[in-house]
Amino acid sequence: xxxxxxxxxxxxxxxRRRFLQAxxxxxxxxxxxxxxxxxxxxxxxxxxxxxxxxxxxxRKLAAHPDVKLVAVADVDLARTAQVKAEFPDxxxxxxxxxxxxxxxxxxxxxxxxxxxxxxxxIAMQALQRGKHVYCQKPLAHNLSETRKLRExxxxxxxxxxxxxxxxxxxxxLSTQAWxxxxxxxxxxxVHTFSGxxxxxxxxxxxxxxxxxxxxxxxxxxxxxxxxxRYLQGAYHPGQWRKRQAFGTGTLGDMGCHMFNGWFRxxxxxxxxxxxxxxxxxxxxxxxxxxxxxxxxxxxQYTSEKTIEVIWYDGAKRPPAExxxxxxxxxxxxxxxxVGEEGILLAPHGGxxxxxxxxxxxxxxxxxxxxxxxTAEAHWFEFIDAILxxxxxxxxxxxxxxxxxxxxxxxxxxxxxxxxxxxxxxxTADLKFPEKAEANxxxxxxxxxxxQV
Numbered sequence: 001x002x003x004x005x006x007x008x009x010x011x012x013x014x015x016r017r018r019f020l021q022a023x024x025x026x027x028x029x030x031x032x033x034x035x036x037x038x039x040x041x042x043x044x045x046x047x048x049x050x051x052x053x054x055x056x057x058x059r060k061l062a063a064h065p066d067v068k069l070v071a072v073a074d075v076d077l078a079r080t081a082q083v084k085a086e087f088p089d090x091x092x093x094x095x096x097x098x099x100x101x102x103x104x105x106x107x108x109x110x111x112x113x114x115x116x117x118x119x120x121x122i123a124m125q126a127l128q129r130g131k132h133v134y135c136q137k138p139l140a141h142n143l144s145e146t147r148k149l150r151e152x153x154x155x156x157x158x159x160x161x162x163x164x165x166x167x168x169x170x171x172x173l174s175t176q177a178w179x180x181x182x183x184x185x186x187x188x189x190v191h192t193f194s195g196x197x198x199x200x201x202x203x204x205x206x207x208x209x210x211x212x213x214x215x216x217x218x219x220x221x222x223x224x225x226x227x228x229r230y231l232q233g234a235y236h237p238g239q240w241r242k243r244q245a246f247g248t249g250t251l252g253d254m255g256c257h258m259f260n261g262w263f264r265x266x267x268x269x270x271x272x273x274x275x276x277x278x279x280x281x282x283x284x285x286x287x288x289x290x291x292x293x294x295x296x297x298x299x300q301y302t303s304e305k306t307i308e309v310i311w312y313d314g315a316k317r318p319p320a321e322x323x324x325x326x327x328x329x330x331x332x333x334x335x336x337x338v339g340e341e342g343i344l345l346a347p348h349g350g351x352x353x354x355x356x357x358x359x360x361x362x363x364x365x366x367x368x369x370x371x372x373x374t375a376e377a378h379w380f381e382f383i384d385a386i387l388x389x390x391x392x393x394x395x396x397x398x399x400x401x402x403x404x405x406x407x408x409x410x411x412x413x414x415x416x417x418x419x420x421x422x423x424x425x426x427t428a429d430l431k432f433p434e435k436a437e438a439n440x441x442x443x444x445x446x447x448x449x450x451q452v
Contacts (some may be wrong), residue, residue: 025346150403249286
């Protein structure tokens with residue numbers, strides 16, 4: 001089986017001059033780089049990805065009155081036609097490396113909205129070139145990449161944001177306000193769930209299909225080693241989420257969204273341990289119907305010195321006694337906070353509901369004046385921070401926050417390979433001190449020259 005090799009090298013080393021400029025800016029305190037690529041002061045923006053969530057990201061960002069979308073790269077040119085029709089002046093690339101090489105001197109920022117396996121390498125090279133980065137969730141494909149991105153972003157002082165847009169919506173902001181106001185007392189336990197099923201218990205067929213003429217399949221594989229054969233409908237578009245080499249399953253898809261609410265509300269950081277009570281992945285695919293138990297250090301908002309958070313996906317749901325306490329049908333996605341004085345149900349993107357004694361006592365999106373979440377807030381906050389309009393505050397899901405959150409999500413995926421085992425986690429050393437086999441899953445095998 002042969003695949004044409006992409007010609008450009010993925011490796012980029014920033015010049016000494018650029019490095020010293022960034023270092024000099026850091027020496028004077030928090031660094032926010034203003035847009036300089038345009039004489040009219042607009043942020044010159046590029047998108048890596050053209051359709052699906054990439055299409056949403058580029059349109060939301062381009063809707064900001066002080067943004068100009070100048071370039072878009074997508075490995076499948078069939079997905080760029082609509083973007084070109086909407087933005088006639090946008091320059092289209094198939095190779096993301098070519099966009100960086102040719103547009104690097106002009107662009108100020110970019111969104112990385114590709115399949116998960118390409119997040120880290122593109123985001124890292126953009127940061128190395130001094131570009132502000134809006135990166136889709138999960139921040140990266142594995143824990144090693146996630147930690148590297150977090151550290152790189154901190155060292156540059158550039159503006160960053162992970163694409164967990166509900167972090168800026170009224171629903172998530174309201175949950176945080178209710179919990180921290182003590183609406184259900186100290187929190188004992190959290191159950192969080194998604195009905196999505198980004199997994200597959202079956203092996204892929206052995207055949208190989210013709211590659212569409214609009215698709216650079218070698219470039220789509222990117223960092224992956226080995227390059228996989230093209231199978232119509234098995235990877236591109238969308239189905240890559242099910243495959244371990246390219247996606248991160250249901251947990252990777254929805255975990256960063258769902259974890260955001262209780263990470264913020266309870267002020268959590270790295271977990272102490274993680275255990276999977278669900279099935280193990282098979283045939284290079286992620287499992288479905290997962291149940292993952294996390295133990296986190298307690299905070300001022302929890303009832304004990306530690307708190308358990310349980311993740312469910314697919315057909316799995318919290319136990320009947322938890323569902324029964326709410327007295328209503330469970331939403332498809334959301335979180336349940338079990339407190340000393342009541343229960344808070346936070347449907348994903350929906351109205352907060354508070355129950356006491358099995359009875360609904362409060363139903364509201366928000367009752368707090370400082371919870372103004374809007375549909376555009378998450379994307380616009382990123383741009384406003386670049387322009388220095390946020391009073392020096394970083395975006396809500398900057399990599400300093402998004403990194404630890406993503407690490408917790410991806411730890412859950414690692415645990416699925418060891419069902420029933422409690423894996424103790426040492427976040428400072430980025431390793432499982434008692435499970436050497438699990439440490440082998442913290443990174444990946446990269447194609448030669450494509451290391452992050």
